[in-house]
Amino acid sequence: MVELEFQQKTKTLIDSLKSICANYGLGNDGNEFKIITQTFLYKFLNDKFAFEAKKLDDTIAKADKWEEALVAMSEDDLDMLQLQMGGDTARLKPQHFISYLFSQQNAPDFAKLFDDTLIDIAISNNDVFAVKTDGGAKVVLFDRISQYIADDSKRDAFCRAIINKLVEFSFERIFTQKFDFYATIFEYLIKDYNSNSGGKYAEYFTPHAVARIMAEILVPQDQRGTVRNVSCYDPSAGSGTLLMNVAHAIGENRCSIYTQDISQKSSNLLRLNLILNNLVHSIPNVIQGNTVLHPYHKDGKELKRFDYIVSNPPFKLDFSDFRDELDSKENKERFFAGIPKAPAKAKDKMAIYSLFLQHIIASLKPNGKAAVVVPTGFITAQSGIDKKIREHLVKNKMLAGVVSMPSNIFATTGTNVSILFIDASNDGDVVLVDASNLGEKVKDGKNQKTVLTADEEQQIIDVFNAKEAVEDFSVAVSYDDIEAKNYSLSAGQYFDVKIEYVDITPEQFAEKMQGFTNNLDSLFSQSRELETEIKKQLAGLKYEA
Structure with missing residues (x-):
């Protein structure tokens, strides 16, 4: 039941992000998939970090707001915590958290702060999360998402709308799910x-x-x-x-x-x-x-x-x-x-x-x-x-x-x-x-x-x-x-070609063969009559000038 509930909630989040794109003129736009997949990934990495941090540190796990507990940690303690995390967890700083961006959403140039945050996460995790080209160049995790909004005056509002949706949802309860769950979500x-x-x-x-x-x-x-x-x-x-x-x-x-x-x-x-x-x-x-x-x-x-x-x-x-x-x-x-x-x-x-x-x-x-x-x-x-x-x-x-x-x-x-x-x-x-x-x-x-x-x-x-x-x-x-x-x-x-055999007596066989012969005699007789009729009709044809 929990799986189905969170699967539906995750799909609702995806639909909400697509709705935001549509409201800002990016529905079915060539860049929409970049925005949807990258914001989804940003949220996923953020919550995965929180999930791993809580497993490793009771203080963070028991805190009312895990982000504040992490901010209160010394830089050395935070580095040590991240070293203990698995290789599939992105390295994040307190200013990378969604809650921090949410608290700054009324700041001037919020779109720039949003983009800078994503780019900083990409750079910090380049060695592990970057895809390479066959020429050796690295394709980093994130782009500057607001750049896809042509009207500069709408970029801050667009990024605020995204952050407001991301902060409402948490993946933390589903990180223990297996392949089938995530395959459905990914599709x-x-x-x-x-x-x-x-x-x-x-x-x-x-x-x-x-x-x-x-x-x-x-x-x-x-x-x-x-x-x-x-x-x-x-x-x-x-x-x-x-x-x-x-x-x-x-x-x-x-x-x-x-x-x-x-x-x-x-x-x-x-x-x-x-x-x-x-x-x-x-x-x-x-x-x-x-x-x-x-x-x-x-x-x-x-x-x-x-x-x-x-x-x-x-x-x-x-x-x-x-x-x-x-x-x-x-x-x-x-x-x-x-x-x-x-x-x-x-x-x-x-x-x-x-x-x-x-x-x-x-x-x-x-x-x-x-x-x-x-x-x-x-x-x-x-x-x-x-x-x-x-x-x-x-x-x-x-x-x-x-x-x-x-x-x-x-x-x-x-x-x-x-x-x-x-x-x-x-x-x-x-x-x-x-x-x-x-x-x-x-x-x-x-x-x-x-x-x-x-x-x-x-x-x-x-x-x-x-x-x-x-x-x-x-x-x-x-x-x-x-x-x-x-x-x-x-x-x-x-495949085998199957021929069905039916057991019959010699008398039955003779009777079938006589039937075939009689049928052929009848057909041949009709053929001769038809031949005679065709010749008769042809002989009656006359040329008229």
Whole structure:
């Protein structure tokens, strides 16, 4: 009950912040998501600091106003207190507290004080909380929020409105909540900002069903608690949905996250996701940059290799501007199956996913596992790069299986998708699942999407992990079987063709055959009569000038 109550209160806070933006002309503005996510994060870090301080110091815990107890501490005592806090708690000074800004809201140039506070917090925590670009620059936690209000005279009022909303709410009672709670909050927080309205580099929010199926197959329930000290990577991380699910399955304190994504917006959202999910230690591994052209994570000159890799790469993205740069000697091994050619027209149809898939294979440890969303056409293509990749996976015995998902599992794209599971140490059977007939069609805004029930999700997971053959649904096949089928990974091509046999007596058989013969005699007779009639009609035709 407490979870649901605070979940609703948190959503109300988010709605209130969006309402403030709308009242000041920023509703659906390109900068609205920066304001919403950054003010939400400021509040979260403020309350997390208070939560940790109260756990460490009884005087603060028992004080009517914890902020005043902290202000009364000497500088040395405050430094010692912060040293005792975990690495996922931001280092704050008394003048950074929301209560302090609330007390100063009638001061002149309040917007400048508000902005300066956020910038000072960002600078003080730069080493831990900054996202890096592939060029080495750091993207700090906060911007100057008031700058997005064009009218200078309205900036103070805008910042006051935000502080008044933040001071009314506290996260402190929910810091003990786990992944599922924060996943719901995060999805609600970014639901308006992670869609295909993003233009050229649009980020698509991976459906929960896809993320859960990936995580449950990569890290089965019977392995929970035994996996530790592993690395998890997503070369097209977006806002981190896939990684958060895998990290939760492994245990947030048992893994390190590594990411790269070309979108600065996505990288900022991913940072927020890591903070919410106790993965602050991985923020230094979040890189904003072009994975295909400039892969950042390396061991020396070689690509860094990972224990787990998940990805929902872009399917259609124009990379013609740098395509020729990829065709180099140093990329021969990484792009072993080739680089797609740039079509003369419709460059949005370039198969960039094949580059990400090859990069993932090259980035996997010898005993590593990966799960990648691919267009379903990939699993049956009879020529080109797609087939070469499948041949590579089969010949090197590093394929776990494929789950073909229902159409419209992504509301924002009509492309049918499958999940390709790679296991670099699998020399046994490969599991192929056809889940295309599962799910229920529902409206999602202007779009239609397919939603799987929890039971259907579990059915896919259980059948795959058990390598179970279920009629017209799943099959377990050998690498030799796949090679014999020209490397097709479509489950349907391996299903048994069933012929129903009916026991009949010789007399019944003779009777059926006589019936067929009589029927044919009748049809032949009608055919001869029709032939005679047609000839008669043709003979009666006359030419009239």
